[in-house]
Amino acid sequence: MHPSRWGDPARAAALPESTRGLIELVFGLDERPVAADPALAPSALGPDLLDGLAALVGGDHVRTDDQTRRLRTRGKSTPDLLRARAGDLSDAPDAVVRPGDHDEVAAVLAFAVEHRLAVVPFGGGTSVTGGLVARRQGFAGVVSLDLVRMKRLLAVDHVSMIATLEPGLRGPEAEALLAAEGLTLGHYPQSWEHATIGGFAATRSSGQSSAGYGRFDSLVVGLRVATPRGPLELGTAPASAAGPDLRQLFLGSEGTLGVITAVTVRVRRLPAVKVYEGWRWPSFGAGTAAMRTLAQSGLLPTVLRLSDESETAVNLADPAAIGGEGATGCLMITGFEGTSAAVEAKRAAVTALLTDLGGTAVGEAAGEKWAHGRFDAPYLRDSLLDLGVLVETLETATFWSNVERAYADVKAALAESLGDPSIVLCHVSHVYETGCSLYFTVAARESADPLAQWGSAKRAASDAIVTAGATITHHHAIGTDHKPWLAQEIGPLGVSVLRAVKADLDPTGILNPGVLVP
């Protein structure tokens, strides 16, 4: 498998001819080759260091072969993929180390402090913000701390409806272990098939069912963390007034303050029924107003999404799904999960309210189509990059009163920066009483320097987000890419606090150096 590609090679598929024709029409075709087996610099770690690490985790679990290192190089942002496609794997780790439990993680951290090794905690490798690109300067080498062996369900409490999971469990693995207990986490980000429990916590991930199950950070009741200064166990109760909530420092800490070695989460009973359906709205504004009314009425479905006019037309439009050929407007997806009685009651109330507000129900086919393809977009991106079409996403969130402005400003910034031919699509996929997320997808003809091309567009969009008073990220985290805007969002004193916490827990700065903390 090539390090520039998403997911499971068996799932990669050539574009259908019709899509290829559309792409040719809009962007022209310009097939872009991928550098085969890009070369790596040799590992900077000598046999003494490698033996030292092997003594901690076992020889099988210290890897320096090229392919293992290639697949732990950077994450899955489009710039990450573009670099890998061009054969640039200069950020490859020197070794991949796979601890088996909390104590082995702690031992590796102590070793790394002693030998000045940078440590990059690695879960699913799906970061899209440069969260896996550690600064190498000042270190004897970079170790990818792959948590792939830490995949246990450590505890289940059916009375309290909580479960303790190890960080290396991927989304489907965690769900399978919980399903055997009749339980679900209900956390389905687009990266779900590959991303891990530890990564969900470390990046404050949000899933496609967040309206029903909550953001990942809201599911977390307890954390175990290994730091260079020792362990932390946080979270003893469903709620507490025992001072500042220190869990909230590690949620979103992206491996810079410690390595999360266990996560205790709220779980729900496996839903007996899952129904997804489509609604059509005359405009994005009408659709977002309806979402707001649902949220502020306490009537949120499990899934609630709304594509703008462009995304409806380009991405989702089986025209039949929104009312037949020639239909215009925006497609909303509503999903209901739970007991049959709960689904029936909620669905009836939502249907009544959306109908009142001017929505048109367009049936379950649209919902099923969305549910079927919900994890596929990254494969499509690979196929488009092969054709020289630059595809990338970015996202934000803001209060309802600011949605129209943030939407318009970010869209304009992207369109202006990318020029013609390009398209900018948007959807809302996370809804709260006070506001919602905005998720933008762009496609453009690749220039001769697509990294610079996207870099300009990303800067323009990020400036627009912060100028509009929205957050630089709703669920993609900071990584290295968002650091300048994080500094604007939390101000110089907020940065100072982050640095103080980092200096306290990681005084030699070995943990994911250069990531998150401005």
Add this chain to the structure above:
Amino acid sequence: MHPSRWGDPARAAALPESTRGLIELVFGLDERPVAADPALAPSALGPDLLDGLAALVGGDHVRTDDQTRRLRTRGKSTPDLLRARAGDLSDAPDAVVRPGDHDEVAAVLAFAVEHRLAVVPFGGGTSVTGGLVARRQGFAGVVSLDLVRMKRLLAVDHVSMIATLEPGLRGPEAEALLAAEGLTLGHYPQSWEHATIGGFAATRSSGQSSAGYGRFDSLVVGLRVATPRGPLELGTAPASAAGPDLRQLFLGSEGTLGVITAVTVRVRRLPAVKVYEGWRWPSFGAGTAAMRTLAQSGLLPTVLRLSDESETAVNLADPAAIGGEGATGCLMITGFEGTSAAVEAKRAAVTALLTDLGGTAVGEAAGEKWAHGRFDAPYLRDSLLDLGVLVETLETATFWSNVERAYADVKAALAESLGDPSIVLCHVSHVYETGCSLYFTVAARESADPLAQWGSAKRAASDAIVTAGATITHHHAIGTDHKPWLAQEIGPLGVSVLRAVKADLDPTGILNPGVLVP
């Protein structure tokens, strides 16, 4: 008004003869006098410092008269009251300073750094954990920073359903300003009539309607904070993945990291309907199991409380309210607030479920009785202290699977420490999917040294709480009283992180020294 008494002197009332008779029967009567106008040490601040402060906030707003200082001395825990009743006001501040806005707060902090004055932020003065008892050693004096002038509603956003409030607004004042906009915060802790918005945030307060409206920390979307190193503005969106959530450091920070000068909160529409009613359960276990089922079915009323057998018998038992003379068991209160349709639907679903689970509906009289007296318990405590009956409360929270153990252990620890005659009552007043709070009230015959008597009982209960794995406080915060147990709850590295944040924001340690941070 005497500094040992709660609230509004006009509301203080002699005990009814029947209650007095019951008290005499159980504890005997031993009337305890209150030291009249307890003497204060003169203010340690000379005219230069007082003039310097007056230059910042105006001469009217720097007070050193005895009565003003008396009423800013300590909080309202029973030990606080016992000390004041005995004439001990040794913790009185040297001056009470009343800034008018954020900039004046910042100016006072800068002045305090320069002149090594300890600063105790003061809202309603209702701390029950020693949160207003700053360490004097090492400082030139102690200033009570009374936020009473900061009472504005700074902004209302009816679209996003958020409002920005100043910290000095008391509960009823905030509700009145919001009610004029058709809105409510819905936050009603027992201290509501006196406690303030800033205090709610700084202590992670939880109100009697938390099941419906949420804990105060969950209502906060934004904070403005003045620190000795400058201002912080946190919270730009309904949800964010932009690194650690720094708001969660200031929520629960009890004035030790900064002074909260504005709080942006989620608000709801004023409810058209409020209904409270009673249910009877054969046992505390059956009642808590029913609460758990409600929470885990997504069917929480706005208010949900359950008294144990003892509290039902002693405190609430209008026997008619739970089923007539001779009725036993536990009284539950359910309350529903919202639109008429929402209340009707939720109430019907809750009624069906509680009936299924074996509860007996006992009508609205019990609910009304609770609602009517919900803020009165502290007045009753004053009357009992006058009769030599020691009354105090403490609370915790834990996961459902641990409720039975925590309840039994804490109750036993209190009963054993207090000996005969004493009574220990308990109720659940905050309910979550994963667990609930436990709130204990004790009454005992005062010994010759009631401070030592309660000190022993409090230590025994706190040890039992932490040993059972519960949190040292669900909504009373840490103050000075809970510090040793906070250290156990978050561990040495958690303490280290708190100290690092404190050292960064308040390098000279002027902010509420000795409070919260172990």
